[in-house]
Amino acid sequence: MSLGHDELSSPTPNLFTPPRRRFFTGRRGLAASTISSVLLVAALVSVFFWAPGSASVRYYFFNGHDMWQSFIGHPQTGLLSVGKGFFTNIWMCLVCEVLILILGLGVAWIRVSRSPVLYPFRVLATAYTDVFRGIPLLLVVFMVGFGLPSMQLGFLTTQSPDVYGCMALTITYTAYVAEVFRAGIYSVPNGQILAARSLGLTHATTMRRVTLPQGVRTVIPPLLNDFISLQKDTALVSVLGAIEAARAAQIYASTTFNGSGLVVASLLFLAITIPLTRFTDRLLDRDRSRRLAALA
C-alpha cells in the first residue's frame, strides 16, 4: 500500500497556470488581440502611405487610372486588355484541368495494375511520370510550343499557342496528378480490398466500386492544390506569343512604364485562387474533424 512516501516530503503538485500567462485570458485576451491587430494594420497602412518612395510606388503600381486603362485596353495602339487576356487563362485552366484529371486517373490505373498484358504500359507510365515531374514546365512549354509546329504533322502543327500551352500544361500536370491518385489508391486500407474480393468482385470492379471512390475522396485536397497551381501556370503560355493577362499587363507596362496593369492581373488571379484555397482549407478541416470524431 504505502510505497515509502512521506506526506510532508511530497507536497501537492501545482496545477495552476503561472500568473504571467494568466494575464491574457478572458476579456483581457480579447482586448490584446484587438489592439495587436489594429497596430499591425496601422503599421502596414503607414508604410504604404508615408514611407519615402511610397508615393512613386503608389503611382507606378496602384494608380487607379492606369489600373482601369490596362483592364479595358486600347487595341488600336497595341494596349491589350488585361481583362480579356484573363479569359484565356480561365478557359485554359478549365479545359486543361478536365483533361488532366481524366488522363491522370488513367495513368495511375495503369501504374497500379498487375495484368501481364499491361506490362509495357506500366513501364511507359513510370517513365512518363518520372520524366515530366523532372522537367521544368517552362521548358516543356517551349518544346511543345515550338517543337511540335516544326514537325509539320498536319493539324497537330497548326494550332494556336494557347492550344500548345494547354498541351504542355496537361502533359506536365498529368504526371503529378497521376502520382496523387496513386497515393490515394494505396491509402485505401487493405481490408477493404479483401472484403470486396471475398464477395467475388473482380479486380476491375473492386477498383471501380470500392478503391477509387474512397481513394479519390482522400486526395481531393492535394488535387485542389494542383488546380490552384495550374491556374497560375497558365500565364506561361505567354512565352509562346499568346496574349493572356500577365502578358497584356507587361505590354501595358513596357509601353507606358506604369506597372498598375501588373497589379490588376495579380488581383484577377487572386480572385480565383483565394476562394479555392479557402474552400480547400474548409474541406481539410471538415475531413480532419470527421476522422478525429471517428476515433473518439
Added chain:
Amino acid sequence: MTDAPSNDVVLDLDHVVKRFGDHEVLSGVSLKLHRHEVVCLIGASGSGKSTLLRCANLLETIDGGDISLFGQSLLDEYIDPDLVRRHVGMVFQSFNLFPHLSVLDNILLGPVRALKRKAADVHDEALALLDRIGLRERANDFPDRLSGGQQQRVAIVRSLAMQPALLLLDEVTSALDPTLVGEVLDLLRDLAAQGTTMLVATHEMNFARDVARQVAYLDKGVLVEQGTPDQMFNHPQHESTRTFLERVR
C-alpha cells in the same frame, strides 16, 4: 439441434502448406468440412487460423498440398478465383464494411456487381436480411453510424446476401466490446441452427462448445488435435492442447 451433417464434403484441406518467405505458417494442415457442419478453429494468435481461412477462398495461394471445393481442386489452372469467392463468404475481424456506401448498398454491392442480378430484385431480399438482424430502419445509414456489433452483423448479412455454399468467419468477435459480442454470437447460433456450413476461427470457447460439430486446435501452423467439443474440451489428448485450454479458460 443442428441438422445432421451430410456426407458431402464441401471443403477438403489436404496437407496444406503455406510459407511467407522463409517462415512456414501452415505445415501440412488437413481438415474436412461437410455440408451443414460447423467446424471451429482454435489456437493462439499467429497459429495460422486466419491464413488457413484465406487459403480456403483463394485470397492466398498455397505452397503445398491441395484444397478442394465441392470436390474440385482449387489448384486447377482453369479455376476462376472470382467465381470461387462468390460461393464462399468471408467475414473479417475488422468488419471491413464499405464506408462510402450505405448499409443497404453494402449488402447490394455483391449480388448486383458480382452476380449481375438486378438491384430491384435483390432489394427486398436485402431488406429481409436486415430485418432478420433487427436493423431494417438503419438501411440508409452509413457504417460509421453503427456500433461495432451492428457493423459486424451487417458484415455477416452482406456475405449471406451472396447465398454462399459456405461461410468463413475469421475471429469475428475479437475486435468487439464485450457487451456487443453476444448479439453477434447469437446470430451465428441462428445460422448454425439453420444448417449454414461454417468454418469459424474463434476465441469464444463457449460458442465452440455449443455450436461446433468439430473443433480443431492449431499450434504454429500444425493441426495438433481435432475432435468433437466434448473430446477436445474435456479430454484433450495433447500436452499443448491442454496448456492452451488452460490459459483460455
Added chain:
Amino acid sequence: MRTFRLLLAGLFGASAFTGVTFTSGPAGASSSALATCRTTINAEEYAKGKLTVATDNPVYTPWFVNNKPSNGKGFESALAYAIAATLGISKSNVVWAYEPFDNSYTPGPKKFDFDINEISYTAQRAKAVTFSESYYNVTQSIVTLQGSVVAKKHSPAQLKTYLYGDQIGTTGLAYIYNHIHPTQQPRVYSTLDAAVLALQTGQINAIVVDTPDGQYMATSEVENAKKKADGLQVGQFPSTGEHYGLLFKKGNPLVGCINVALNTLKSNGTLASLTTKWLNIYTSVPVIKP
C-alpha cells in the same frame, strides 16, 4: 637689345594667341568643350575611372560581332570605343555591363554610364530616361521565310492580312500596331529569338524589325532544317524619323559630354566611316509601303 627681345617675344606671343583664337572657330569651341569634358568626365562616371557601357546578351551582327562587345568589332562596339577615345579614355578603361533590352528604358537608377543597344528614341521612353543625340537613323523592315506568300504579296492591303510576331516593347511591334494595322492579333514574344523560332516553325508569317537587324536575320539567323539560310528581307518601310540614341539614367549630366564626343565624331567623319564600314549593305534594301 633687351627691349627688342621683349618686343619680339610680345609680338610672337600676340600672334600665337591671335592665331589660336582665329583658327579656333566652332571647332575650337567644341575642342575646348571636349577638353573640358576630358577632365570632368571622371567625376560623372558610374564607376569612377572607368566608362561603363551596357548592352544586351546575346547581341548580334552588325552591331556587335561574335557576341563579344569588348572586341571592338561591329558598329555599336566600334562607336562606343570611338566615343571613349575622343574623351581620352583608353580601351582598357572601358568596361561592359549587361542590361536586357526591356529593362533599359524603364525609369530608375542605372548600373552603367550609357546603354548602347539599338534603342530608339520615343517620347514615351524619354520621360523615363535621357537619350543622347542620334547616332543612327533607322527604318523598320519586314522579314519572312523564302518562298513565303509575303515575299510576293506585300501591298498595303495584303500586309494587313498576315500574322505577325515580334518582341515585347520594341519599336517594331509598335510599327505593326501604328502603321500596318493587321486584322489578326500579332503574337508578342519575350525575346526576338522566340519570334524567329516561331517564324521558322511556320507559326507566324513575318517579323517587323530594324532594317540592319532584319538583314542579318534574313541572311544568317533564319535557317531551315538543312541549316541553310532561309530568311528573306522583303523590304524596308519609309522612315518615320526613328533614330537610335545612347541611353542614360534620367538627368544624368554625363550626356552632355557624350553628345560633345558624338558631335566630334560626326564632324570629323568618323561616324560616317563607321556607318559605311558596318552598315553599308543595308541601304540597298527595297522600300515598300505599309
